[in-house]
Structure formats: structure tokens, C-alpha cells
Amino acid sequence: MAVKWTYLTPPKFGANTFNPDTMILLTDGSVLIHNAENPGPRNEWYRFTPDAQGKYESGTWSAVIHMANARQFFSSGVLSDGRVYVIGGETSDDMAVPFGGDSPLGEIFDPLTNKWSPMNKPSAFSWVSGDATGCILADGRVLLGSLNSGRTALWDPATDSWVEAGLGFSPGAPSSKSGSCNEETWALLHDGTVMAIDISNNPQTTEIYNPATDLWTLTPSHPPNLALLSVTDNSVSPAITATVNEVGPAVLLHDGRLFAIGGSGHTGIYTPGVGWSAGPDFPADSSASPLAPLMTVNDAPGCLLPSGKVLCVAGNTRREALSFWSNPTTVLEYDPVTNLLKKLPAAQQPANGTDDTWTARMLLLPTGQVLFGSMSINSLAIFTPDPGDPAPKAAWKPVITGFTPVMALGHHYTFAGRQINGLSQACSYGDDAQMATNYPIVKLAHAGSGTVVYARTHSFSTMGIAPGPAIHTAIMNIPPTMPTGAYHMTVIANGIPSAAVTVTILAAAPAIVVNLEDGLEFGTICQRPKYLELTVFNVGGVDLIVNSVQRLNGSNTFHVLPNPITPVTIAPGDEVDFTIAFVPTTRGAPESATIRIASNDPVRPNVDLTATGMLGSGRLEIAIAGHGSFGDVCVGSFREEEMILNNNGPCPLSIRNIVSSSADFIPPTVLTYPLIVGAGDSIEIPIRFKPTAFGSKSATITISSDDPAGDRTVAVSGVARAPKLAWMMADSGSFGDACVGSFKDEVLTLCNSGRCTLTVASITSTSGEFIVPNVVSYPLTIEAGGSLEAPVRFQPASFGPKSATLTVVSDDPGGPATVMVSGNAPSGTLAVTGSTWFGEVPCGREREKTVSICNAGKCDLHVTSVAFKRKRKHFRLINNPFPATVRPGSCLGVVIQYRGSCDPECCELVIASDDPKTPVKTLDVVAYTRCKGCDKCCEKRDKCCDEDRDREREEDEEER
Numbered sequence: 027m028a029v030k031w032t033y034l035t036p037p038k039f040g041a042n043t044f045n046p047d048t049m050i051l052l053t054d055g056s057v058l059i060h061n062a063e064n065p066g067p068r069n070e071w072y073r074f075t076p077d078a079q080g081k082y083e084s085g086t087w088s089a090v091i092h093m094a095n096a097r098q099f100f101s102s103g104v105l106s107d108g109r110v111y112v113i114g115g116e117t118s119d120d121m122a123v124p125f126g127g128d129s130p131l132g133e134i135f136d137p138l139t140n141k142w143s144p145m146n147k148p149s150a151f152s153w154v155s156g157d158a159t160g161c162i163l164a165d166g167r168v169l170l171g172s173l174n175s176g177r178t179a180l181w182d183p184a185t186d187s188w189v190e191a192g193l194g195f196s197p198g199a200p201s202s203k204s205g206s207c208n209e210e211t212w213a214l215l216h217d218g219t220v221m222a223i224d225i226s227n228n229p230q231t232t233e234i235y236n237p238a239t240d241l242w243t244l245t246p247s248h249p250p251n252l253a254l255l256s257v258t259d260n261s262v263s264p265a266i267t268a269t270v271n272e273v274g275p276a277v278l279l280h281d282g283r284l285f286a287i288g289g290s291g292h293t294g295i296y297t298p299g300v301g302w303s304a305g306p307d308f309p310a311d312s313s314a315s316p317l318a319p320l321m322t323v324n325d326a327p328g329c330l331l332p333s334g335k336v337l338c339v340a341g342n343t344r345r346e347a348l349s350f351w352s353n354p355t356t357v358l359e360y361d362p363v364t365n366l367l368k369k370l371p372a373a374q375q376p377a378n379g380t381d382d383t384w385t386a387r388m389l390l391l392p393t394g395q396v397l398f399g400s401m402s403i404n405s406l407a408i409f410t411p412d413p414g415d416p417a418p419k420a421a422w423k424p425v426i427t428g429f430t431p432v433m434a435l436g437h438h439y440t441f442a443g444r445q446i447n448g449l450s451q452a453c454s455y456g457d458d459a460q461m462a463t464n465y466p467i468v469k470l471a472h473a474g475s476g477t478v479v480y481a482r483t484h485s486f487s488t489m490g491i492a493p494g495p496a497i498h499t500a501i502m503n504i505p506p507t508m509p510t511g512a513y514h515m516t517v518i519a520n521g522i523p524s525a526a527v528t529v530t531i532l533a534a535a536p537a538i539v540v541n542l543e544d545g546l547e548f549g550t551i552c553q554r555p556k557y558l559e560l561t562v563f564n565v566g567g568v569d570l571i572v573n574s575v576q577r578l579n580g581s582n583t584f585h586v587l588p589n590p591i592t593p594v595t596i597a598p599g600d601e602v603d604f605t606i607a608f609v610p611t612t613r614g615a616p617e618s619a620t621i622r623i624a625s626n627d628p629v630r631p632n633v634d635l636t637a638t639g640m641l642g643s644g645r646l647e648i649a650i651a652g653h654g655s656f657g658d659v660c661v662g663s664f665r666e667e668e669m670i671l672n673n674n675g676p677c678p679l680s681i682r683n684i685v686s687s688s689a690d691f692i693p694p695t696v697l698t699y700p701l702i703v704g705a706g707d708s709i710e711i712p713i714r715f716k717p718t719a720f721g722s723k724s725a726t727i728t729i730s731s732d733d734p735a736g737d738r739t740v741a742v743s744g745v746a747r748a749p750k751l752a753w754m755m756a757d758s759g760s761f762g763d764a765c766v767g768s769f770k771d772e773v774l775t776l777c778n779s780g781r782c783t784l785t786v787a788s789i790t791s792t793s794g795e796f797i798v799p800n801v802v803s804y805p806l807t808i809e810a811g812g813s814l815e816a817p818v819r820f821q822p823a824s825f826g827p828k829s830a831t832l833t834v835v836s837d838d839p840g841g842p843a844t845v846m847v848s849g850n851a852p853s854g855t856l857a858v859t860g861s862t863w864f865g866e867v868p869c870g871r872e873r874e875k876t877v878s879i880c881n882a883g884k885c886d887l888h889v890t891s892v893a894f895k896r897k898r899k900h901f902r903l904i905n906n907p908f909p910a911t912v913r914p915g916s917c918l919g920v921v922i923q924y925r926g927s928c929d930p931e932c933c934e935l936v937i938a939s940d941d942p943k944t945p946v947k948t949l950d951v952v953a954y955t956r957c958k959g960c961d962k963c964c965e966k967r968d969k970c971c972d973e974d975r976d977r978e979r980e981e982d983e984e985e986r
Contacts, residue, residue: 030410037087046399049389053108055480062401069096080478092140099458102162108484110135116157128156157458159245162216163491164778171207195240196833205244211395213276237693257350275328275454293319306367313342322352325384325456331416332521336360355379378405390452392467394521424517424524433537436506442499448519467500473512488763534567536626548608548639552677555609564596574622581618583610584637610641614734643678646733647672656715656744660782664716672708679703681731688725749784751838752777761820761849765885769821778808783964785837820850854887856941864953880917887912887941895934900927926955
């Protein structure tokens with residue numbers, strides 16, 4: 027068994043010849059081919075379309091399609107929306123560059139209009155020019171390289187925006203790329219990174235760009251020398267050496283390894299997570315005088331076949347003037363299973379492969395065949411792999427997971443599947459001529475006639491090539507002119523078809539399209555109800571019958587108004603409006619419902635729509651100064667702080683109540699609730715701290731509102747500072763001496779060392795001899811830091827040491843204060859001076875003695891009497907001032923008279939006073955008389971005796 031080559035008849039339009047180079051597979055299965063006629067305009071493209079059976083061997087050519095600028099050797103590719111881009115041109119008719127050299131201009135081809143239009147490329151990125159290398163990333167952006175430096179750029183076709191890449195998302199940072207981008211080969215890997223095989227670095231390196239980090243990093247290991255840097259021809263004299271700096275393609279295998287073909291004749295294999303290893307070498311150079319030991323690849327194509335083999339080319343090294351190229355183009359196959367690189371037998375080599383390898387191009391077709399061209403030869407060939415090659419593995423195939431079973435002409439439909447982009451970009455070239463085919467092609471094969479239609483695909487959810495269970499989507503357009511009936515639909519990625527599914531294509535059918543006001547997203551509403559319109563269009567060719575529009579499930583707060591009544595018929599091109607009402611009852615709870623439209627649309631008999639909404643409310647946020655701390659407040663006074671109630675919700679907030687858990691913290695009295703706070707507004711609520719007792723106080727202020735989060739609480743606190751009673755008194759409360767009947771005053775100073783007013787309720791004494799001031803009315807108040815002087819009087823009523831306790835009762839939490847006071851009430855001290863000894867007094871004679879009654883004490887001496895203890899005949903007191911008060915240090919005299927008598931008698935003078943130590947003092951009064959010869963003087967009695975008796979009698983009478 028052998029491969030097969032089928033040669034196509036090239037187009038002939040006018041005098042120009044056809045020299046095909048870059049070939050791009052469009053998403054409808056047709057091929058856009060650039061005419062690189064040299065000499066020629068080089069702005070011509072042709073579109074090649076397979077026949078009605080999907081065969082390319084008998085395909086047809088379009089008329090010439092012109093682009094604005096002639097160019098050759100450029101970056102190109104199919105974008106995720108199905109359009110084609112080209113940027114640059116090593117040769118061009120760009121008048122802004124010298125000699126029509128490296129152009130930075132780009133153009134975009136729209137397959138629907140068959141026209142090219144200029145790209146809106148900023149001049150700041152003119153360094154992306156010439157034969158720029160490029161790669162489309164998984165997210166649809168295009169990574170592009172500078173011609174003469176390591177700078178790289180990212181173009182996002184979706185937003186038509188440009189940024190410099192490789193800076194780690196830090197504009198102005200140096201590029202993280204090591205080597206120059208010129209002549210590099212780039213390849214997209216399974217993990218979404220891009221491998222760059224450097225040319226400029228020697229020894230050779232490879233770098234990987236990671237879109238997630240926006241950084242280029244060198245791989246830990248590097249391949250064998252793949253770059254052909256220079257060649258020397260020693261067969262001439264002098265020898266000719268030329269710089270080549272070329273490398274071949276890099277093709278990602280289905281298993282994720284990268285097969286890199288070197289310009290040097292060496293190959294390398296990169297295994298993710300492992301690194302580089304040497305691949306098989308190309309065969310030896312078979313020319314008579316080889317300039318290199320191996321066949322070389324100075325720019326050349328490579329293509330991954332559905333079997334997993336790689337189709338590639340090489341040639342003997344040949345000098346052409348001062349340049350060296352690989353010639354003729356020899357086709358080889360690399361088998362990853364055996365790791366062998368073999369030339370096809372001579373009989374199986376293409377007839378149009380007689381030129382240099384750099385002129386060749388390979389494009390993988392949906393049929394698994396390869397379109398092969400050589401721009402120097404007016405020829406195209408189709409390569410059909412050996413039928414004996416292994417079939418694609420099941421794990422490599424795309425899998426359809428979602429599709430529309432009934433479709434109408436002229437409409438577009440979404441399909442879904444796994445690996446619908448394939449597992450490789452499949453087609454590669456040395457640097458320019460990027461022709462990747464990693465996007466889904468939909469093939470529709472008529473079940474009866476076998477007619478094949480390739481439906482145009484676009485809007486790919488990814489351009490990645492990752493294997494696995496991830497499901498991706500794309501849109502397919504049903505051509506308006508294709509035959510109707512049953513079809514077998516397959517999704518083809520890189521020539522590998524999925525398992526077929528059966529679909530039906532109708533000429534005309536009702537087709538429902540729905541337009542939703544605000545997407546049936548009612549959002550957050552404050553007033554109920556709210557209405558949104560649901561418009562049903564019939565974009566099909568026959569009447570659309572809407573059988574019902576009703577809530578299928580979900581919240582019953584959504585309902586469809588009864589007008590219009592269903593079923594309702596909508597003519598082609600017509601429309602009908604339905605109204606969805608949202609009448610929520612619960613605030614703050616997101617609600618949703620499924621609204622189902624049931625119709626006779628064969629493709630979408632049931633259209634389920636999601637309505638969402640929520641009855642909004644206010645959202646209460648609370649702020650209070652000092653985190654709710656009121657600080658110090660005295661009992662009997664108050665302090666107020668503003669509590670701010672802010673409504674951060676989308677709807678008015680209803681404040682239902684504000685309560686405090688403590689009577690010490692008083693919210694304002696509200697005449698009537700609720701209080702309404704508008705969305706985004708706030709109100710200030712005064713909270714009063716009015717403590718009723720001393721100490722630390724705390725409370726919880728609870729605000730009830732219609733905030734779905736429920737009641738909100740604010741902790742408040744404060745301290746009711748107590749007054750502090752202190753007292754001062756001279757001599758520690760000692761009054762010293764005070765005489766009975768007199769008094770002594772001292773000042774009791776009451777101080778308030780606290781922060782709040784002190785209230786004195788009473789001042790009492792335990793003794794009536796210590797008299798506290800008479801206060802007309804209690805309480806007395808003392809301001810913080812102030813003092814009060816209270817006079818205390820010591821007025822003893824009796825003699826001796828005295829003491830008492832003064833009690834000051836106040837609102838000091840420490841309780842009553844006691845003050846110990848003392849004093850002494852000294853008495854008079856009796857002292858007697860003078861002699862009571864009369865000695866001998868002659869009979870009948872009188873003699874007097876004066877006795878002084880003195881007070882030697884500190885206080886008055888009250889002498890109540892001075893008298894003889896008993897009556898005496900011969901003694902008497904004269905000048906007796908007593909009772910009398912004797913001042914301290916004073917004396918009063920008492921005169922004692924004695925008349926001499928022959929009758930002897932004893933006499934005691936008694937002094938009575940208030941001297942507590944000697945209240946009674948007795949003095950012996952002594953006198954005597956000698957009465958010798960008295961009998962001789964009187965017959966019966968002595969005359970003096972008679973006189974004594976007469977005197978005694980007189981005294982008794984006086985007393986009576």
C-alpha cells in the first residue's frame with residue numbers, strides 16, 4: 027500500500043501565473059490560497075472549495091480576491107470569529123518602508139463578504155513587521171514577535187487592542203524574552219503556553235511564554251542544535267561561507283510532545299515536565315559533493331496526520347549564488363511510535379517537489395488529506411496518506427455533546443463538544459506562513475444522496491488544544507441553499523472526525539427568537555409590582571404557534587399576565603409581546619423563576635427563560651462616636667451622643683423602634699413610628715446617658731427595622747463617677763481645754779476630691795458637748811474639687827476629758843465619714859493659804875487670822891461655802907465673801923476671829939467648792955487661853971466666862 031498524490035489544475039485568470047504559498051483552511055472547508063507570483067502583484071488570493079461530495083480533488087476556484095497591499099512571507103491565521111488575519115510582509119508594496127521591505131501593515135479577511143480590509147494596527151507596534159512569527163493563544167488573542175528584537179506583543183481581536191507582552195503585566199518593564207524573535211518557530215502547547223525555538227542564541231535555547239504570568243522563561247533543558255547557523259562551500263576557491271540562521275517546523279503530537287525539525291538536519295522532542303531529548307536525524311545528504319552531512323531544512327513545512335505521523339520535507343544543501351538552501355523538496359514521514367524518520371519511496375514523491383524546501387507549504391484538510399504546494403511551481407497536489415496507516419485513536423477524536431437535531435436553512439446554531447479543536451495546531455512552518463487548523467469544521471453528509479456540506483463555524487469558546495473532559499462551544503451556519511433532509515453531522519478537528527449524529531435540515535420552519543427587556547432581570551425593586559416585556563419573534567418561514575407562556579417553576583411571585591391569550595399565532599417576521607409581573611412579598615430575598623415558552627418551533631419547542639428579582643429594602647448601618655462610649659457622667663446630669671442611622675440599601679429603610687436595655691441610656695421619644703430613611707440617606711438619633719447610680723454602666727440599644735438582616739444592636743457604655751468625701755480638722759480633732767460654761771470652736775473642712783458634686787445629708791455628733799453646726803436645711807452640696815467649712819463647738823457641761831464621734835452622711839459610695847473629736851474640761855483647783863494657828867490668846871482678848879481661798883486651776887473655782895463644821899463660842903468668821911467664784915490665779919480672804927476663853931474648844935473650818943479632787947477641805951483651827959486666877963476674880967464665875975456665854979446666846983438668836 028502507498029500514499030497517493032493528486033494534482034490540481036491551478037486557476038488561470040488573466041496573464042498572471044499561480045505560485046501558491048500560504049494556504050489557510052477556512053471554517054467552511056474552503057481554502058484561501060495566496061498567490062506569490064514572482065514577479066507579480068502578490069496581492070492576489072484565491073478561494074478553493076471542495077465539490078458537492080466534499081472532495082477536494084475536484085474542487086472549484088473562485089475569482090481572484092485582492093487585498094489592499096501586496097506582501098509575501100507574513101504572519102497569518104484563523105481567528106476565533108472565523109475571520110483571517112495577515113500581518114507584515116518580508117517583501118511588500120508598502121511605500122512607508124524602504125525598498126518595499128518589512129511592512130508592519132495588516133489586513134483582515136471576512137469569509138462572508140470575501141473581502142480584505144485594513145487592520146487597525148497602532149503605529150507604536152510597527153516593530154511587529156516583515157516575516158513576523160505569531161501564534162493564536164487559547165483565549166483568542168494573537169501573540170506576535172518583533173523582527174529584530176525580543177519584544178513581543180498581544181493583539182486582542184475581540185477588543186481590537188494591543189499591549190506589549192512579556193513584561194509580567196508591568197508596562198515599562200524590560201522584556202523577559204531572551205532571544206530575538208526573528209526566524210523563530212513557535213508552537214502552542216496543551217497547557218496553553220507557547221514554545222519558542224530560538225535562532226539567535228548560541229548555544230541554542232528554547233523559551234516558553236505563559237499567558238497567565240505574561241512572562242517568557244528559558245526551559246531547563248535545550249534541544250540538540252536545531253538551527254542551521256552557517257554553511258561553507260569548500261568546493262570553490264576561495265571557499266564561500268554564508269550565514270543561514272534557519273530552522274524547520276515544530277509539530278505538537280497528539281500525546282502532547284513537541285516534535286521540532288531543525289534546519290541542521292537534527293530533530294528534537296520536547297516532553298512537558300521532562301525536557302528535551304534528541305529525535306532521529308534526517309537521512310544523509312545524497313548530493314555528489316555534500317555541503318552538510320545531513321539533509322537540511324532551511325524553512326519548510328510540517329503537518330500532523332490523523333494517524334499521528336508527521337509529514338515533513340528536507341533537501342540536500344545547495345549553494346545558490348551566495349545563499350544556501352535545501353533542495354530538492356523531499357517528503358518524509360516521522361512515526362512517533364517507532365521514532366523513525368523515513369523518506370517516502372521515490373515513486374511516492376510529489377511531482378511538484380523539485381524546488382527549495384522553503385517554497386513548499388502543507389495544509390491539513392478536513393478529509394485527513396494534505397494540500398501540498400510549491401510556490402515556484404505552478405502546481406498544487408493533494409496528499410492522501412497510506413490507507414494502511416493506523417486509524418486515529420479514539421482518545422484523539424472530537425466528541426459531540428450538544429447539538430440541535432432540527433435546523434432550518436439560513437439559520438445558525440450552537441453545538442458543543444470535547445476536543446472540538448483537536449490536540450494540535452497540526453500545520454507548522456519555520457517562522458512565517460502560520461497555517462494552524464485547530465478549530466472545528468462541521469461536515470453535513472446527506473443521508474440519502476451523500477451530498478456533503480461544510481457548515482461555516484465561528485465564535486469558538488476556545489482556541490486551545492487541551493485534551494480532556496472540558497466542553498467547548500461554537501456556532502455553525504446552515505447555508506440557505508443546501509438540500510433539505512436528514513444528514514449525518516460530524517465535527518472534524520485536524521482531519522479527525524467525531525462520531526456522527528443525525529440532524530434534519532428543513533427548508534422553512536417557524537423559528538422562535540426571544541427578546542427580553544433587561545434580560546428579565548428585575549433587579550432590586552422597592553415598589554411592587556414591576557413589569558418587564560418578553561417579546562417573541564418568528565424569524566422562520568412559517569407561522570409560529572405559541573401554545574403557552576407560563577411560569578414553569580420557581581418563585582410564584584413571578585407570573586405572566588393573561589393578555590395576550592395563548593395559543594397565539596405569530597406570522598413570519600412578526601412579533602408578540604408578553605408581560606411578566608414581579609410581585610414579591612419578602613424583602614431582601616433573591617427570587618427566581620423559570621418562564622417557559624412552548625411553541626411549534628421544531629428546533630426549540632420549549633424555551634426556558636430565567637426571571638430574577640428581589641424586593642429590596644434598606645440596609646441599616648450604624649455609627650456612634652467613641653464606639654458607643656459616653657465617658658464620665660455624674661449622677662443627676664447627662665450626656666448625649668448622636669447615633670447615626672445610615673441607609674446603604676437601594677430602598678427606603680423603615681425604622682420601627684429604638685429601645686434601650688437600661689434606663690441609664692435613654693433613646694429619644696418618638697411621637698410615632700416608623701421613621702423612614704431614604705436610600706443613601708441617614709438620620710441622627712440622640713442617645714442620652716443619664717445615670718441613676720454610681721459605677722460603670724452599659725446597655726444595648728436595639729434598632730428594629732425592615733432590614734432583612736434583622737434587628738441591629740449597638741453596645742453603649744459609660745461611667746457614673748462618684749463624689750469622694752475627704753475631711754480636715756486642726757490637731758486631728760483635738761479641741762484642747764475648755765472650761766465648763768464656756769466653749770471652744772474648731773473648723774471641720776469637708777472636701778470633695780471626686781469628679782461629681784458631693785451631697786451632704788447630715789452632720790451629727792455622739793455627744794452634746796460637741797456641737798455640730800445647726801443647718802437650716804439639708805442636703806449641703808460641694809462641687810467637684812470644692813470644700814465646705816463646718817464649725818464644731820466644744821462646750822463641756824462637766825469636768826474631765828471628753829470625746830465624741832462626728833458622722834458626716836453623704837452620697838460618697840464609701841459610706842458615712844466619721845471624725846473623732848476630743849477635748850478636756852478642766853476645773854478650778856482649791857488652794858488655801860494662811861495659818862489657822864492662833865496660839866495662846868489671853869482670856870477675854872480677841873485675835874484674828876486671815877485664810878486666803880485661792881484658785882490654782884485653769885477654770886473658775888466655785889466656792890460654795892466656808893464655815894465652821896460646828897458652832898463655836900469663841901470662834902467666828904468675819905469678812906466671809908463666800909459663796910463666791912474664784913478666778914484662776916485669784917484668792918479671796920476669810921478672817922477668823924478668836925476670843926480667848928477659859929473654856930477650851932476645838933474648831934474645824936470647812937471649805938466646800940467644785941474642785942473635783944478636793945470638793946471639801948477641812949482646816950483645823952487651833953487656839954488656847956490660859957485661865958489661871960480666874961476664880962479669884964469673880965465670886966461665882968469669872969467675868970470672861972459670863973461674857974462667853976452671853977455671846978453664844980446672841981449668836982444662837984441670830985441664827986434663829
